[in-house]
Structure formats: structure tokens, C-alpha cells
Amino acid sequence: MSDTVQVSIDEAVMTVAINRPEAKNAVNREVAEAISTAMKELDSNPTIRLAILTGTGGMFCSGMDLKAYLRGESPFIDGRGFGGLCSAPPQKPLIAAVEGFALAGGFELAIACDLIVAGDSARFGMPEVKVGLIAGAGGLLRTPRLIPQRVAMEMALTGEMISAARAYDLGLVNRVVASGGALNAALTLARVIAANGPLAIALSKKVISESQDWLSNEMFTRQEPLLQAIAKSKDAMEGATAFAEKRRPKWQGC
Amino acid sequence: MNTLVRYDLHNDVATLRMDDGKANVMNIAMLTALNEALDRAERQAKVVVLYGREGSFSGGFDLSVFKRGGPDVQTMLEMGVRLCARLVHFPLPVIAACTGHAVALGAILLLSCDLRIGVDAGARFHINEVRIGMVLPRIAVEVCRRKLAPAQFHAATTLGIPLTPASALLAGFVDELVPAYAMKDAVQRHCMDLVQLNSASFAANKRRINAQWIEPMAIALEADIAEFKSFGIAVQGN
Numbered sequence: 001m002s003d004t005v006q007v008s009i010d011e012a013v014m015t016v017a018i019n020r021p022e023a024k025n026a027v028n029r030e031v032a033e034a035i036s037t038a039m040k041e042l043d044s045n046p047t048i049r050l051a052i053l054t055g056t057g058g059m060f061c062s063g064m065d066l067k068a069y070l071r072g073e074s075p076f077i078d079g080r081g082f083g084g085l086c087s088a089p090p091q092k093p094l095i096a097a098v099e100g101f102a103l104a105g106g107f108e109l110a111i112a113c114d115l116i117v118a119g120d121s122a123r124f125g126m127p128e129v130k131v132g133l134i135a136g137a138g139g140l141l142r143t144p145r146l147i148p149q150r151v152a153m154e155m156a157l158t159g160e161m162i163s164a165a166r167a168y169d170l171g172l173v174n175r176v177v178a179s180g181g182a183l184n185a186a187l188t189l190a191r192v193i194a195a196n197g198p199l200a201i202a203l204s205k206k207v208i209s210e211s212q213d214w215l216s217n218e219m220f221t222r223q224e225p226l227l228q229a230i231a232k233s234k235d236a237m238e239g240a241t242a243f244a245e246k247r248r249p250k251w252q253g254c
Numbered sequence: 255m256n257t258l259v260r261y262d263l264h265n266d267v268a269t270l271r272m273d274d275g276k277a278n279v280m281n282i283a284m285l286t287a288l289n290e291a292l293d294r295a296e297r298q299a300k301v302v303v304l305y306g307r308e309g310s311f312s313g314g315f316d317l318s319v320f321k322r323g324g325p326d327v328q329t330m331l332e333m334g335v336r337l338c339a340r341l342v343h344f345p346l347p348v349i350a351a352c353t354g355h356a357v358a359l360g361a362i363l364l365l366s367c368d369l370r371i372g373v374d375a376g377a378r379f380h381i382n383e384v385r386i387g388m389v390l391p392r393i394a395v396e397v398c399r400r401k402l403a404p405a406q407f408h409a410a411t412t413l414g415i416p417l418t419p420a421s422a423l424l425a426g427f428v429d430e431l432v433p434a435y436a437m438k439d440a441v442q443r444h445c446m447d448l449v450q451l452n453s454a455s456f457a458a459n460k461r462r463i464n465a466q467w468i469e470p471m472a473i474a475l476e477a478d479i480a481e482f483k484s485f486g487i488a489v490q491g492n
Binding site: 120121123158160161162163164165166 | 374375376378418419420421433434435
């Protein structure tokens with residue numbers, strides 16, 4: 001199996017790197033399948049806490065591989081969507097480490113992640129309208145929930161890119177670092193997260209991601225089962241005990 | 255006719271489009287073309303626009319000339335620093351349309367203009383001489399000292415820290431940022447504004463505002479040119 005997606009695991013952090021720099025890391029069937037497999041592994045392997053999604057060669061992802069698509073290769077995976085990710089992100093947190101371009105499907109992969117760290121020359125955009133398409137892999141759905149609607153509208157209708165600095169100001173990107181440093185910065189961020197209770201981070205992600213759709217008069221009710229799960233967990237007990245004993249917690253993930 | 259700089263005169267605005275197909279490096283041909291275009295603009299226009307090409311305003315001196323060596327090195331260097339001085343003291347308002355990267359001498363030329371509009375993404379502002387083993391010409395230091403914001407001046411010049419458009423705005427490399435597709439309109443807006451200035455009044459004001467600058471720049475220019483002569487000799491001697 002060729003290395004179009006490089007997956008590595010280091011101390012509870014999985015790194016998934018699209019590795020087709022000659023094709024600007026465009027997503028073909030093989031890439032989508034590899035990401036899908038990695039996401040399944042992420043969620044099923046208790047030793048992995050979170051994952052980083054990135055691209056090699058100073059470029060995140062330029063979107064769907066059009067040539068491959070015309071040959072009949074679909075980058076949409078059943079049940080998971082574009083790139084094996086966009087319609088059904090994993091339970092565990094995902095950080096996008098973006099250098100260069102995150103455009104079209106590449107942009108949609110980035111915003112399907114929970115956090116984004118970007119190099120300062122990174123650029124983000126949905127150029128689909130320029131070729132008569134729309135950003136249907138979550139670009140139009142997620143962007144206006146992440147940044148002000150009118151700015152999302154401008155991005156979608158003009159198809160123009162925004163800079164990492166602008167993306168940071170809009171709150172789309174969590175951190176901007178010097179060009180070339182995004183992956184390292186993402187790893188640093190990942191280690192901070194990986195040190196925290198595994199169940200806690202997964203359920204925090206779940207509440208934040210899903211509660212946007214909960215009505216105000218029922219949101220606490222809907223949160224309750226998740227709170228219960230945490231309250232009953234061994235890790236909650238361990239966390240409090242470790243705090244009292246002034247030591248590092250030893251998580252079990254349950 | 256030199257195609258490195260396309261000259262257009264319209265409604266008293268002379269637009270000088272630099273385009274060498276790549277990084278708009280400042281070699282003798284480009285510098286000659288720029289000077290000729292500025293000569294025409296000085297005679298014919300009320301406002302000058304110095305326009306980069308897509309992705310690059312100017313990448314600075316042509317490094318291949320250094321590699322080749324010979325008397326061209328000295329000529330190119332001298333023409334480059336003289337152009338900075340010329341722009342700083344130019345009697346007409348000069349608008350820089352910074353369409354992309356501004357590196358080394360390219361950054362200094364940008365700073366030498368009166369009003370600088372930059373693209374908001376996809377451009378690097380980099381006074382990188384220290385990064386490539388070179389030393390800033392004295393006149394370049396003078397331009398940077400006067401045009402760059404004090405807080406950013408040191409790191410940008412001494413350490414050769416590259417700046418993004420957003421940082422460049424803070425640092426004083428540019429006065430305004432626009433998306434690339436909006437550059438043409440932004441330039442036009444400023445042209446329509448500045449073309450209304452009385453040329454004699456503008457020139458007199460600029461001279462007075464630059465008064466304290468004239469002597470230090472002249473001294474720096476002389477010292478730079480003297481130093482370049484010794485480069486020429488050293489290179490020829492190899």
C-alpha cells in the first residue's frame with residue numbers, strides 16, 4: 001500500500017498526514033479510505049487520545065482530486081463523507097495543522113477538525129463557486145457556525161481566500177505560528193490535551209459540538225446523561241484524588 | 255522598447271507595471287527601465303503608481319548578477335540605491351501597489367514610496383540581507399529607520415524577521431491592506447484622490463518634510479557607492 005497518507009502514533013497522539021505533495025495533497029479514493037481507517041483506529045484504540053491532521057510538503061490539502069474523480073474515484077466514504085471525515089467526525093478531538101493552502105475540500109477537512117493551528121502564510125478558502133460547484137462537504141454548513149455569517153457568505157460567494165491572520169481574528173484558527181511550525185505547534189497543543197482525562201475530553205467535545213442544536217430550556221437535561229457518565233467514571237475519582245494528593249493523575253479512560 | 259516595465263499614462267496618472275515574469279528582480283535592465291519610466295512620469299503625470307506583478311512586488315537585487323561577478327555588480331548596486339533615493343525625493347506622489355512579496359531591496363523600494371497598498375494574503379515582507387550573508391546598504395537603513403514603526407524596525411532589519419501582511423501593516427511597510435482582487439480599485443481610489451493635489455505644493459511640502467533626511471541620505475548614498483566600487487574591484491580581481 002503506497003504512502004499517500006502517513007499515519008503515526010507517538011505517545012497517545014496520532015498524526016495523519018496526507019502525503020501527495022505532487023498533487024497538492026488532493027484527496028482521491030485512497031486518501032479518503034486511509035483517513036477513514038485512521039479515524040476508526042483513533043476512536044477504537046484506547047491508547048490514542050486525539051489526532052492531528054496535516055499535509056506534507058508545506059501544503060495542507062487542495063481539495064478533491066478532480067482528475068481522479070473524473071476517472072470514477074469517489075473521495076466520499078459511506079457514512080463518513082468527504083475524505084472519510086467531513087460528515088462524521090470522530091469522537092476524539094482532531095487538530096488540523098495547516099501550512100499553505102486549505103482550499104475547497106481541504107478547507108472542509110480543516111473545519112471538520114476541532115482545532116486549527118496554522119502557519120502564517122496559510123490560506124483558507126472555498127473556491128468551488130469559481131468552477132460552478134458548491135462547498136457541499138461541510139463548507140457552507142460549518143463555516144457560518146464558526147465565523148460571522150456575513151464573512152462566511154463573502155468567502156462562499158467570492159470564492160476568495162483569507163489569510164491565516166484573518167482566520168485567527170475571526171476565531172476560525174486557534175493559533176498562528178511562523179510558516180513551517182504548524183505541525184510542531186499542533187503537537188504541543190495535542191500534548192496539553194492528551195494529558196487530560198480521556199473521557200472528559202471526548203465528552204467535552206461532544207457537548208460543544210452537539211449542544212448548538214439544543215434548545216435553551218432543555219440543554220441541561222440533554223447534558224445530564226453525559227455528566228452522569230463522567231461523575232460515575234473512575235477517572236473522575238482519580239482526577240480528584242490526584243489533585244488532593246498533589247500528583248499527576250493516572251487515567252484509565254473509563 | 256523595454257517590456258520589463260510597462261508604462262501607461264491615463265488621466266494624469268502614470269502607472270509603471272514591473273513584470274519580469276518571476277520575482278521582479280532589480281537587475282540593470284529592470285532598473286534602467288524603471289528610471290526611464292520615472293523620467294517620463296515626471297514630465298507627463300501628476301501621480302505615479304509603481305505596480306508589482308502577481309505574487310511579487312520585487313525580490314530585490316538579482317542574485318545571479320552577484321554570482322556572475324564583474325563590473326555589472328557595482329553598476330547594479332549603484333543603480334539600486336540611487337533609485338531608492340530618487341523615490342524618496344520624487345516630486346510627485348508615488349503609490350506602491352504591493353501585489354506580492356517585497357524582499358530586500360524590493361522592500362526598501364516599497365518603503366521609499368509615499369503610499370503603499372499591500373495584498374492582505376500571500377505576500378512576505380522581508381528585509382533579508384542578514385539572512386543571506388549580505389549587509390544592508392546604508393541608504394536602506396536610513397529608509398527603514400524613517401519609515402518602519404519604531405517597535406518593529408529593529409527585528410525587521412537586524413534579525414531579518416519576515417513579516418506577514420498583517421504584521422507589515424503594523425510595522426509600517428504598508429499603509430493599507432486589500433484582497434488581491436481589490437487592488438486595482440484601491441489604487442484607482444487613491445489616484446483619484448492624490449491627482450487633485452497641487453503639484454508645486456506637494457513637491458514643496460515633501461521637500462520640507464524630508465529636509466532633515468536629505469543630508470543623511472546623501473552621505474549614506476555616497477558611502478554606499480564608494481563601497482560598491484571596492485566590491486567591483488574585489489570581484490574583478492577573483
